[in-house]
Amino acid sequence: MQDNYRKLRALPLCRRLCYAVGHFQNDLCASLWFTYLLVYLHAVLGFGSTAAGALLLLGQVADGVCTPLVGYESDRIQGVQRLGKRKTWHLLGTACVLVSFPFLFNPCLACSASTPQWAQIVYFTPFVVLFQFGWASVQISHLSLIPELASSEGAKVELTYCQIFLRILNITTYTPSLCLFYAGTWILFHFQTNMDPEASDSLGPADVPLFRSLSLIMLCVGALFSLIFHIGTKEHVSNPETERLTLNSDVKNKQSVTVLKWKHWLKEPSFYQVAFLYMCSRLIVNLSVTYMSVYVTSSLMLPKKFIATIPLVMYVSGFGSSLAMKSVSKHVGISVTYLVGLVLVFGFAVWVFVDRSMGAQSVYGAAVMLGAGSAVVLVMSLSMTTKLIGEQTQSGAFVYGSMSLTDKVANGLGVILIQSLRPCSSEQCCPDCVWFYRDVMATVTGGVALAAALCLLTVLIWPIRIRRK
Template sequence: MVFHIGTKEEVTDSRSENQRILPSTSQEESPGLVFQWKHWLKEPSFYQVAFLHMCTRLIVNLSQTYISVYLTNSLMLPKNYIAIIPLVMYVSGFVCSLVMKPVSKRMGISITYLVGLLLVVGFAVWVLVDKSMGAETIYGAAVLLGASSASILVMSLSMTATLIGEQTGSADFVYGSMSLTDKLANGLGVLLIQSTRPCGTEAYCPDCIWFYRDIMVSVTGGVGVAAALKICTTLIAQRPAAQTAFGFIVTSWCR
């Protein structure tokens, strides 16, 4: 009620609004093009953003799914940590999301997203190296994971909104496609993890102790590295100077 009553919208002509175009290469070639759902399937940026959105949701959802069993079965912490640690993650994520807007304006959406991914990978390295993580250090790791997850999630949504631009008439297809992609990826991810679980019963064996630690590392670190490589290649492709410098470095290294 507060949103619908308190949000003021600028009343514009629907025809003039639909004639605005998204500043992408294909649309610049065809001024006045109004995107329908089938037009998005021809846009490379649509698949790039979908991949990054899928990686973001895999990191956020799977880490939240398996953090509880990681705490109780890998770290052997009391069960009250099942409530405390997610709360710490949510609070740190909320605080971090408040500063995302000014940070993204200064650094850009892609760079801010890349920084968030580096923090995610930092959490994975921390979990991998600190095998004796206890009640004292788990709070720091939870703050890092919560802040990094919020960062990449907010920036992922910003990327989707930027991709849509003024083509709001087909925004439902874009958001629906992004949601479908991440739901399928998360479902397959959970299915794959559960199928590789050492124990086939509800009881946990000694092999399960480090299984969920490895899951936390591979989900956050592995997917984070994949997303970081993708965003780096996109940034290099968009900047000819950076692309030339990157090619020079690769050529020098090969020599």
């Protein structure tokens, strides 16, 4: 194993960095989507709670449907020969995101003040679907490229490559990209206040240019890093006939070789264990980020600049926990490290529920706890997925796609359920709405953390492995 690790370290740093930034654009767009879509639709465009939740649900369902389909097709279709099948899907997805995403944070171009909300939802629908298809294509192709890169190095240590590449992805691009995003958001809010001292501390229709500028700036930055990814990452392009002959040779040299297709994964108990843990991890991360902005502005009544600084604190603390995660998981294991993350998340939920008079200083401390716990559970769930796949790289995209399907659908259903329970359907505040989002932050993160802990108990009893003979 030490020799294999030294081989991995021999991979040029430039190539590792070029690969890592391939998901930069997705991270930035996801930050805007989850953090600001609801508050943008509510406070800026004036959508009702159900209409805003329905639009987000539509996006999550579209993403959930596209993800396994993209995973299946990217395993099957060879793509452009010079690019490779994974990079072909990545390029297609990047183009779809660039074309569709600018329309999501712009008002309906053909609408007027009298246009009903259902017509505006119809207007946004094709852009939401195209964006989610592009996002899924980039995500699945980028994750699926990990074992492909490992294979191109000629090493039989794909699991080690996957685990360390995933940590490189999280430490090198995921957290810094989101820190860049929220820092840029804070700068835009700061400049708006300096240029217009009479600007309201509350969000409203006057903030449309702010969100438009933010989305365009982040898209340009993401497109630049996607270009770096395509220039600096070389996918191993192999001939299908060569792959078949290699597989036949391996079969002759071994007494038995098990090659799992997509339908075989559905018979593996560990497949469902990992899927549930991944779903819980994503629910904790995405729903907490989605409702943090409205919690800060509606429940805590803090100025709008806090919707940039609070998430920034979360991801900075996540970056810090990422640095310590590798050594901790090496000594205590993935499952125990995941449990530590759940304890931090549950601690945040208890803090928010008990401290009703939470001020600016207290909310920063709670954000640090949530950010650290969220980063731990997210990366450890990805490591569990990688451990499950092992050497079954030929169907790895389907597994990644299936994991993502569970979280997309669950997130969409969670949002529409929360929105339907909101006491007021409009953005106008009422006494019952003040602490509604406080209860959401506490019960959602705490409840999902408990559910994940129960599933983790089954993993400790029946470890993650392929049981098919």
